Amino acid sequence: MELKSINLQEKLDKFSEHWSPKIIAQMNGYHFKLLKIHGKFIWHNHDDTDEVFIVIKGEMSIKFRDGMVKLKKGELFVVPKGVEHKPSAEKECEIMLVEPAGTINTGDIGGDLTAEDNVWI
């Protein structure tokens, strides 16, 4: 065990690309990931797991087939498993995701925006 705290902003300052989650910590089988987002992501869902979004800086939206939720700095939302969602941010937004290790960013949809799923920073 390394006796060192993980500073979220220091980790975020190490990369600039969008929609490319970086793992910063593991708890049991779960990963804590940092992510910068800008623009609109694709509709997708995760059949096997809930997914937690926490906004560190800026604002984002998550569209659902029947509505939308807006999230700003210091806010959290749990997308239930199996529910189609489409994240977006008008301006760059920094977020933390919590989800099981191996969760793919594009869920069951895949495609060009699929990021590598095991990048630590």
Place this chain on the structure above:
Amino acid sequence: MELKSINLQEKLDKFSEHWSPKIIAQMNGYHFKLLKIHGKFIWHNHDDTDEVFIVIKGEMSIKFRDGMVKLKKGELFVVPKGVEHKPSAEKECEIMLVEPAGTINTGDIGGDLTAEDNVWI
């Protein structure tokens, strides 16, 4: 699914007692809990699970038998399962914990500081 974000500070402003975790969200079998701490907690460990600490406001320390880690606002630390630890804060500190539903704050030790384990706020 309620289409409403969870604002961490608004939830924290709803209570004042120390060492009494309040659940704000569930992801699969895991709870996200808010907690205000001040002073020294007891030595304890969680035999079956890692535990994540994230500081929302202020500063805290976690003592281990072989060292210590200091955490300030915007920092995260994972206490591995089975590892004895003793959280403390010289001034009041606001934190978020992530751990399996049903995790008891005093772990395997119990005693007077044991809080109810299923209080939502």
